[in-house]
Amino acid sequence: MVFLTFYGGVKEIGGNKILIEDKDTKIFLDFGISFSRRAMFFEEFLTPRVANGIGDFLEMGLLPDIKGVYREDLLKHLGREPEEREVDAVLLSHAHADHANYISFLHKDIPIYCSEITKSVLEAIEEQSQRDIENEILNFKERPLFRKDYNKQPIERKFIVFKNKEKYKIGSLEIIPFYVDHSIPGASAFIIYTSEGAIAYTGDFRLHGTNANYTQEFIDFASKEKPIALIMEGTNIKRKEENLSSEKIVYEKALEAVRNVKEALIVDFNFKDVDRFKTFFKIAKDVERKMVISFRHACFLERYHKHKELEVPSIEDENIAIFKPKLGTGTYSDEDYIGYKFIKNRLNYKNIITSEEIRNNQRKYMVVLNFYSFNNLIDIKPNVGSVYIHSLSEAINEEMEISEKRMNNWLKHFNLTKYQIHCSGHASENDLVDVIRKVNPSMLFPIHTEHPGFFSRMKIECKSKIVKEKVKYKLNS
Ligand SMILES: [Zn+2]
Numbered sequence: 001m002v003f004l005t006f007y008g009g010v011k012e013i014g015g016n017k018i019l020i021e022d023k024d025t026k027i028f029l030d031f032g033i034s035f036s037r038r039a040m041f042f043e044e045f046l047t048p049r050v051a052n053g054i055g056d057f058l059e060m061g062l063l064p065d066i067k068g069v070y071r072e073d074l075l076k077h078l079g080r081e082p083e084e085r086e087v088d089a090v091l092l093s094h095a096h097a098d099h100a101n102y103i104s105f106l107h108k109d110i111p112i113y114c115s116e117i118t119k120s121v122l123e124a125i126e127e128q129s130q131r132d133i134e135n136e137i138l139n140f141k142e143r144p145l146f147r148k149d150y151n152k153q154p155i156e157r158k159f160i161v162f163k164n165k166e167k168y169k170i171g172s173l174e175i176i177p178f179y180v181d182h183s184i185p186g187a188s189a190f191i192i193y194t195s196e197g198a199i200a201y202t203g204d205f206r207l208h209g210t211n212a213n214y215t216q217e218f219i220d221f222a223s224k225e226k227p228i229a230l231i232m233e234g235t236n237i238k239r240k241e242e243n244l245s246s247e248k249i250v251y252e253k254a255l256e257a258v259r260n261v262k263e264a265l266i267v268d269f270n271f272k273d274v275d276r277f278k279t280f281f282k283i284a285k286d287v288e289r290k291m292v293i294s295f296r297h298a299c300f301l302e303r304y305h306k307h308k309e310l311e312v313p314s315i316e317d318e319n320i321a322i323f324k325p326k327l328g329t330g331t332y333s334d335e336d337y338i339g340y341k342f343i344k345n346r347l348n349y350k351n352i353i354t355s356e357e358i359r360n361n362q363r364k365y366m367v368v369l370n371f372y373s374f375n376n377l378i379d380i381k382p383n384v385g386s387v388y389i390h391s392l393s394e395a396i397n398e399e400m401e402i403s404e405k406r407m408n409n410w411l412k413h414f415n416l417t418k419y420q421i422h423c424s425g426h427a428s429e430n431d432l433v434d435v436i437r438k439v440n441p442s443m444l445f446p447i448h449t450e451h452p453g454f455f456s457r458m459k460i461e462c463k464s465k466i467v468k469e470k471v472k473y474k475l476n477s
C-alpha cells in the first residue's frame with residue numbers, strides 16, 4: 001500500500017513537505033520553509049528561539065511532529081531522546097527556500113537527492129549567508145546542551161546528486177528525475193514508481209520560460225506512465241495574467257526601456273534566476289554597458305559558469321565588473337572586509353570597481369542593485385534621466401507592499417524612472433490545465449497554491465483532491 005501525507009504546501013505557496021510511504025520505504029518530496037505560516041507568528045524581531053531546539057517550530061506548526069526525522073541535538077533541547085532516522089531520503093526539487101530550507105532540521109543520516117546544479121546553488125547561497133538555524137542545509141553545527149560539548153566542526157549532510165533522466169532506487173521505490181524549467185537552474189520534477197503505480201511530482205515549473213523543452217519532456221513522459229497520482233504546483237491559479245509573458249518579452253521590453261538612456265541604469269532581479277541574468281547581460285552588451293554585479297552575485301556566477309550547459313560567462317569576462325561596497329571604515333581598505341569571507345576571498349579580482357567610478361561614468365554601466373543595497377545609490381548619485389528596472393514579481397502581500405512603498409520613496413528621491421518588467425517562474429493557469437489533461441492521472445493533488453478548490457471546479461477528466469494537511473491519503477492502482 002502507498003500513502004501520501006502533505007505536511008506543507010497546503011493552501012499556501014511553498015513550504016512543500018510531502019511524505020510518500022510504500023511498504024518499508026519512506027521519502028519526503030522537498031522539506032521547505034513555509035513563509036506564510038512563519039509570518040503568522042514571527043517577524044524581524046520576534047523569531048523562533050534556537051535555545052528551544054525545534055520546540056518553537058513544532059509548537060507554532062512550522063515543523064510537523066514526526067518521529068525519526070529530526071536532528072538529535074535539537075531533540076535533546078526538548079528533553080526528548082535522540083531518535084534513529086525513520087525516513088530514507090529527501091528528494092529536493094530545487095534550491096528555493098520554500099522547498100529546501102527546513103532540511104536544516106533533519107536527521108544527519110537522511111540523505112538528500114538533488115541535481116548537481118541545485119547543489120551548486122545551495123553552495124552559493126551558503127557562501128554568502130550568515131549561518132542560522134533555518135539555513136543549515138549542506139552542513140550544520142551541533143547545538144549541544146553544554147558548552148563543553150561544543151564542536152566547532154560542522155557536520156556535513158549526505159548529498160547524492162543525480163543526472164537528468166537517470167533512474168535510481170531508494171528502498172522499494174524507483175525514481176526518474178527530469179529537469180524542468182523554473183526561475184532557478186537545476187529544478188527537477190520526478191516520476192516515482194511505487195508498488196501501486198507511478199506518482200508524478202512537478203516541483204515548481206513553467207512552460208513559458210527559456211527551457212520549456214525540459215518541462216515538455218517531463219510531461220510527455222509522465223503521460224505515458226499513466227500515473228496514479230499527479231502532485232502539481234498551482235501557484236498561478238487565479239493570479240493576474242500580466243505577470244506571465246515570457247523571458248523573450250522581458251528581453252524586448254527591457255531593451256526598449258533602456259535603449260536611449262544616457263545616464264545611470266539600475267536593474268534588480270533575483271540572481272538565482274540564471275535566465276534573467278542572461279537576459280540582462282545580453283541587454284547590457286546590446287547597449288554597450290558593462291554589467292556591475294555584487295560580490296554576493298559573484299558567488300552564484302562563478303558556480304553557474306562551471307556548469308557548461310548554463311552558458312554563463314566567467315567572472316573575468318570583459319563585460320562584467322564587481323561592485324566593492326563601503327564597509328567598516330568606508331575607505332575600501334582590505335581590513336574592512338575581514339568579517340565577509342565571500343568578499344575577502346575575492347579582493348584580488350581585476351575587475352572590481354567602486355561607486356565613485358560608476359558616479360563618474362554613468363553611461364558605461366548597468367548596475368545590478370537589489371533593494372537591500374539601495375543605500376549605495378547615495379554614493380552613485382544617479383543623474384537626472386537615470387532608469388531603474390524592477391524585474392521581480394510585484395507585491396503580493398502586505399509586507400511586500402510596505403517594502404514597495406519604501407522602494408518607491410528611494411526612486412523618487414533619486415529621480416529614477418521605474419519600469420516593472422517580469423515573467424513568472426510558474427506555469428500559467430492555461431498551461432496547468434493542459435498539463436492535467438495531457439498527464440491524465442487517476443488522482444490530482446494540487447499543492448503550492450492558495451486556491452486548491454479551483455481545480456475541483458475545472459473541466460478535467462481526473463478527480464482533484466482538495467488536500468488537507470497531515471491527512472494520510474491511500475493510493476491504489
Ligand atoms: Zn516554490
Ligand SMILES: [Zn+2]
Pocket residue numbers: 094096182204
Ligand atoms: Zn521555486
